Amino acid sequence: xxxxxxxxxxxxxxxxxxxxxxNATSTAVRQGLLDAVAKVQGAERAILQCAGQTFxxxxxxxxxxxxxxxxxxxxxxxAIESSETPFIAALHGTVLGGGLEIAMxxxxxxxxxxxxxxxxxxxxxxxxxxxxxxxxxxxxxxxAAIDMACSGKLLTAExxxxxxxxxxxxxxxxxxxxxxxxxxxxxxxxxxxxxLDSEWIAEKRTTLRHRARGQAAPLHNLDALxxxxxxxxxxxxxxxxxxxxxxxxxxxxxxxxxxFAERAVAQPAEIAGATPKDIARIAVVGGGLxxxxxxxxxxxxxxxxxxxxxxxxxxxxxxxxxxxxxxxxLKRGKVDQAKxxxxxxxFTAGVGYDIAKDADLAIEAVFEDVNVxxxxxxxxxxxxxxxxxxxxNTSYLDPRDIFEGIANPARCVGLHFFSPAHxxxxxxxxxxPETAPDTLATAFALAKRLRKVAVLSGICDGxxxxxxxxxxxxxxxxxxxxxxxxxxxxxxxxAFGMAMGPFEAQDMSGLQIAxxxxxxxxxxxxxxxxxxxxxxxxxxxxxxxxxxGKGWYLYEDGDRTPKVDPAVTDLITAYSRDNAITREAxxxxxxxxxxxxxLANEGARIVDEGIAENDAAVDxxxxxxxxxxxxxxxxxxxxxxxxxxxxxxxxxxxEAKSPGSWIRATRYQ
Numbered sequence: 001x002x003x004x005x006x007x008x009x010x011x012x013x014x015x016x017x018x019x020x021x022x023n024a025t026s027t028a029v030r031q032g033l034l035d036a037v038a039k040v041q042g043a044e045r046a047i048l049q050c051a052g053q054t055f056x057x058x059x060x061x062x063x064x065x066x067x068x069x070x071x072x073x074x075x076x077x078x079a080i081e082s083s084e085t086p087f088i089a090a091l092h093g094t095v096l097g098g099g100l101e102i103a104m105x106x107x108x109x110x111x112x113x114x115x116x117x118x119x120x121x122x123x124x125x126x127x128x129x130x131x132x133x134x135x136x137x138x139x140x141x142x143x144a145a146i147d148m149a150c151s152g153k154l155l156t157a158e159x160x161x162x163x164x165x166x167x168x169x170x171x172x173x174x175x176x177x178x179x180x181x182x183x184x185x186x187x188x189x190x191x192x193x194x195x196l197d198s199e200w201i202a203e204k205r206t207t208l209r210h211r212a213r214g215q216a217a218p219l220h221n222l223d224a225l226x227x228x229x230x231x232x233x234x235x236x237x238x239x240x241x242x243x244x245x246x247x248x249x250x251x252x253x254x255x256x257x258x259x260f261a262e263r264a265v266a267q268p269a270e271i272a273g274a275t276p277k278d279i280a281r282i283a284v285v286g287g288g289l290x291x292x293x294x295x296x297x298x299x300x301x302x303x304x305x306x307x308x309x310x311x312x313x314x315x316x317x318x319x320x321x322x323x324x325x326x327x328x329x330l331k332r333g334k335v336d337q338a339k340x341x342x343x344x345x346x347f348t349a350g351v352g353y354d355i356a357k358d359a360d361l362a363i364e365a366v367f368e369d370v371n372v373x374x375x376x377x378x379x380x381x382x383x384x385x386x387x388x389x390x391x392x393n394t395s396y397l398d399p400r401d402i403f404e405g406i407a408n409p410a411r412c413v414g415l416h417f418f419s420p421a422h423x424x425x426x427x428x429x430x431x432x433p434e435t436a437p438d439t440l441a442t443a444f445a446l447a448k449r450l451r452k453v454a455v456l457s458g459i460c461d462g463x464x465x466x467x468x469x470x471x472x473x474x475x476x477x478x479x480x481x482x483x484x485x486x487x488x489x490x491x492x493x494x495a496f497g498m499a500m501g502p503f504e505a506q507d508m509s510g511l512q513i514a515x516x517x518x519x520x521x522x523x524x525x526x527x528x529x530x531x532x533x534x535x536x537x538x539x540x541x542x543x544x545x546x547x548x549g550k551g552w553y554l555y556e557d558g559d560r561t562p563k564v565d566p567a568v569t570d571l572i573t574a575y576s577r578d579n580a581i582t583r584e585a586x587x588x589x590x591x592x593x594x595x596x597x598x599l600a601n602e603g604a605r606i607v608d609e610g611i612a613e614n615d616a617a618v619d620x621x622x623x624x625x626x627x628x629x630x631x632x633x634x635x636x637x638x639x640x641x642x643x644x645x646x647x648x649x650x651x652x653x654x655e656a657k658s659p660g661s662w663i664r665a666t667r668y669q
Contacts, residue, residue, distance in 0.1 A: 287318020
């Protein structure tokens with residue numbers, strides 16, 4: 001079979017795309033489709049189908065960094081739409097990007113039940129480039145077109161049929177495509193477009209701008225969609241020009257970096273050739289918020305799960321937490337009643353380590369104390385098979401201390417989940433010196449089944465993510481002492497695209513957590529490293545964050561909206577005065593660049609030390625665990641865009657105010 005095959009028999013033409021795994025519109029596919037249009041002329045109908053598990057699911061992004069090659073997709077799409085032999089698109093799987101643009105150009109669309117349709121170019125910083133924004137409002141209507149193009153929302157075939165965009169839904173799409181009545185119908189590009197109210201447009205723009213948090217592509221897509229109000233022949237070339245210009249933008253490059261990096265980190269060199277073990281039963285030690293979240297995530301992936309607690313009361317509470325999470329998924333439509341019931345059946349909570357004896361994997365989620373965790377694994381090892389995998393969920397502690405004395409240490413690994421574990425996508429897989437490749441491969445296979453992004457980490461304090469977070473917070477607190485205020489820093493980082501600023505984030509997680517880590521690090525902190533005690537003072541005054549109603553900000557009457565507290569401002573300025581620091585103003589740009597430099601430098605040191613395999617691993621940790629804006633690609637990619645000289649200058653500024661407090665990575669020396 002060729003990449004695009006054409007077969008014509010008895011007036012019926014079959015055009016089959018075979019470009020696994022997703023039938024992307026590569027140069028060869030585009031040429032094959034253009035040739036197919038010529039070959040099918042004279043047939044009664046041409047059925048466009050795709051081999052494999054999906055219809056065309058987008059473009060070939062590996063081509064996006066090179067000059068566009070002929071034939072260009074808009075020319076192919078327009079040729080299909082202009083064909084005298086009507087094309088019927090036989091849709092299944094996911095019909096995305098260029099695939100949907102091709103389908104919209106066909107005269108008819110038949111779809112298998114459950115088929116998904118979308119224009120996800122916004123997720124890589126682009127707009128459609130082959131008429132997608134011009135045909136979608138004409139075929140789907142404005143609301144659906146905006147949802148698809150500006151937010152990347154996928155529509156089911158059933159929804160598309162209700163909107164008139166899919167003609168027939170049938171499990172046998174090939175028969176449906178052969179039997180659908182052919183009637184003269186207006187080409188999609190010639191259809192009229194509903195007029196829009198200016199206030200409606202303004203409201204959509206405001207909503208998109210708020211959700212985008214600095215990303216430009218959603219608004220570019222809205223602009224392009226509005227060109228559909230013009231004749232197609234005028235709007236489509238404008239769409240193509242903008243699409244091509246956006247390919248070279250920093251935003252699109254960053255988002256494409258994230259796309260490819262997610263796939264690369266899933267296959268670290270450490271697991272090459274390794275064979276994952278079969279996992280069916282999982283034991284979780286500890287049924288608090290973290291343990292319950294881990295258990296729920298594993299249930300959602302189809303595992304049998306047991307939570308081990310210290311007594312019946314705690315086991316009952318853990319059961320309630322897990323049942324609540326599963327019930328919430330049912331309520332939100334994430335699972336149906338059958339899957340909900342199956343998960344409840346697959347779950348138990350009890351007392352005593354004996355209930356873990358048949359488990360293939362045990363995950364500890366107990367208090368962050370070496371001795372408590374060590375005792376848990378000694379108890380597990382006493383009842384479980386010697387080849388069963390043992391995983392610690394520690395955030396900071398050295399796993400070598402936790403697993404000390406455990407038989408067959410090759411089965412021991414760190415699995416650092418992020419809270420809430422049933423929602424957060426990041427999973428740091430921490431390798432001990434003795435961890436076997438098959439154990440690591442099992443951890444990565446588990447992450448894939450949990451639909452998480454796994455990143456391999458070596459051992460250091462805080463691993464990749466929390467070590468970088470400590471550097472970021474330290475730089476932010478130095479700025480407080482030197483002249484900035486919490487809201488100024490938080491506002492600047494929100495404007496940068498962060499989900500929240502460093503001080504808002506501390507208030508949400510609790511200042512006491514960072515305090516405990518600082519106390520743990522007191523013995524090893526370099527004497528030359530500057531130490532700002534403002535956060536310590538807040539903790540001493542029981543200002544530990546949202547749960548206490550006060551932290552860096554004030555939270556009144558249960559409202560989680562942070563309010564500036566003059567008492568904190570006074571505390572900060574008093575600290576500067578008492579330490580003879582002359583406070584100086586910071587611009588938002590200075591705040592953003594210096595905090596990015598602190599992150600990038602620490603990330604580069606982590607790569608230098610072999611803790612992370614490469615920059616991409618660091619970026620994926622920060623994107624999926626710490627709210628770094630995806631459209632900036634991660635701190636390492638963002639630093640690359642800023643340039644080494646800009647990062648060095650920012651590090652110079654940090655060091656000038658805090659000499660002896662920063663160790664430079666090799667690349668920034």
